Amino acid sequence: MNGTRAQEIILNANLIPGGVIGSPWRRSPTDGAHFVTIEHYIDVARTAERGLLDAVFLADAPDIHAKDWNAPSRLLDPFIAQSVLAAHTEQIGLVVTATTSYNDPYNLARQFASLAAISHGRVGWNLVVTGGDAAAQNYSRDAALPKPVRYERACEFLDVVTALWDSWQTDAILADTTTGRYLDPARIRPISHVGKHFRVAGPLKAPPLTHGRPVVIQAGASTHGVELGAQTADAIYTAHADIDSARQRRTEVRTLAAAAGRDPNSVKLLPGLIVILADTEQAARQRQRDLTDLIPDHIQVANLAARLGMNTTDLDLDAPIPWDKVPAEDTADGARGQRAVFLQFVRERALDTRGAARLLAAAGVHTTVVGAPEQVADHIETWFRTGACDGFNIMMDELPSGLERFVDTVVPILQRRGLFRTEYTHRTLRGHYGL
Template sequence: MRLMLLLRPGGYHRASWRMPDSPAEQAADLEIYVEMARAAERATFDAVFMADSPMLLSDPWDYLAQPLEPLTVLSAVAALTERIGLLATVSTTYYEPLNLARLLASLDRISKGRAGWNVVTTADPRAPQLFGGTTQVDHALRYQRAAEFVETVCELWDGWEDGAVVVDRAAGVLTDPGKVHRIEHHGRFFDVSGPFNVPRSVQGRPVLAHAGQSPDGLSVAPRYAEVLFGVAHDLADAQRVYADVKSRVRAAGRDPGHLSVLPGLLPVIGSTDEEARRLDEELRQLGGADTIADDLALQLGLDRAAIDPAAPLAVDAVTHPDAIDGPQSWYRQIYADVQRGASFDDLVAKYSRIGRSGHLQVIGSPETVADVMEEWFTARGCDGFVVQGTTVPGSTDAFMEHVVPLLRRRGLFRTEYEGSTLREHLGLPRPVSRFADAPNPVAHESAFRSTAAPRTAGR
């Protein structure tokens, strides 16, 4: 079973920051991220994972969601940990391939092969205003651009073969020019020409993850993703998604075992099921149901004042998922609940706990949580989970101290690391540079020579 921990000091429940032991005051400080990462490393998690967004929304919980930029934080965490993987969410919408390739390759080198990139597109329709634009790019077009973005970044990473760095002082040879390649990418969205300047890491290149399972996302992710962060709160739905994703990977000519499907898990853990339910109710009372109700009504395209909260919502009265230009995976979970006959009160009760995630929430004792995880894993609903602390440190500590030992005793999770890179943790092969066995007409000096016309003298 694969396990990753979401680094979110404010917790994943909307009300978790109100708990007395919450480190909410430290959410924009490095120390709490290091503390959480070290705890996950002691528990032999595969990786820690940071979500990201450029947007600040209206309430305090949204501020706590991602107050710091992931690559900066994980570069610092890399120096203070040894084995755990470091997955950063970075959007393809507001970067260029070269600068992101350098940032991620640098993290991979600094961490000695522990870096990963969670590929996303920025869905918030207000984000373009922060970047000088006025309108959001179409959902399908964002993913088409993202697919070419990933391909371009991988070309850059492959520009250095293994053995390119020689450092033969006696012979005066620093690098083997025949193993450093000029990239010539000329596509629909990007034109990149020239050699990359960061050598390959011990794991070859960062692990590629993909978040979400909208139709547009699933049309491109199986070509490259090695981890899929899914959204599911029902085993039958998780099994459907799991089978669909694995078949898409196979159809893309890849080994389905080389992609791990990891839904989010929000545990509310008590010493007994009853104690866990009491904690859940305490959080619900603190959770600001009015805020989530307004948000849900807006997402559904309904006038909240006109809703009968106890009556089943009419499917044809709410916004269809295909019409949503924002995060579709979360909204499809809401829409599925409406199709099953949910009332507005039902939705508020559910999503006041888990916010905009739609992930699996398990409320119970460590044994109950482990039982659900084992069922999902053995029933081919997932390859593991991204643990999203409902409260921090409460849920994360309880999970590591009480659930992980149960998973180990059941033979479901490692007792120690066997490798040192993220690829080794995930059972992934080390990729070989695409240039390794190919003729190299653009190597040697030509790799560094511009094909542009020479500049004229003067300024």
């Protein structure tokens, strides 16, 4: 291993079926249905592990989004998928997205403890708070709870989950063949939680967390989300269009963490990074154009309308964006944080409707690097060495081929520069992240 974890970049592979742009399935020799199968997931995970990456990250949402109608999406339940990946990998971390809005803390605590046991501590929880009425209507609600209530619930939810994880001491299993005692009741205690949103007696029925708690990762970009992450999370997934906004977010997170009594350097900031990689920058840019062109105009309009919270009839690709019809942030539905980042990016670059639609088609709420391996490595190194982040969630334009190219060409450059491991030195995600 070159140096310490603090001197090395954290790299996660974001497992987006087929790739982040959403069009490679149209030109793939493989049947398009393959990209939503576990075999595709296994292929990506094994490639990521071959590249010594820290984790495979599975995002999730409890409802179908606009893009899901026209491209492969994560249709598999992330707990089930990551359980299978645990059996097909040995050392890479496995991050599961689970919402606090439509789950029960006891069930979720048990699922994570079980996955931690079968993977020997390679588990992370991407904690999300779900907005949007469409999701709520899948869980016997007419509408989502108000945002402050959703985050209040999330804070208590996390308190309950961590208390349940801690309800077993790591040496609670005696398995004493002499006395016949298997569990030690003195080392397994109820939590007796009574709060505003939950009443949970405990203890948890799950194996003890002998490798420590699962890594808690937070992904909200709103003010509420940033505060929750700074106060509770081990790492924060973020979306940034440029390096300055990432630095500002890192400073903000550290300030909030210190105010909460935490070590301000203890929270890892991991922005998303879209990578479009080829032998030359010219070839990479042509690749980006070709992949974006594979998304028909009407689909680009539908996706843009969904992101803006507008009707498709209000958008014309050959006209300016009708800003007077774009809903205000406090009236928009869904993930407002990512929407705000996208709108900022569009306004700063004075994009018209077609430009905004193509930007979104290329998944453009995250910083993007288009180029040759050295250029990608330079981008990663600059952000890391100048204190903008602790690492990245890598989102390849195409999977699995794009990740194979990244592992074979970019990772060796980072290793030669002393920025990335040359072998795994830990077997847990907590160890990989240096927590």
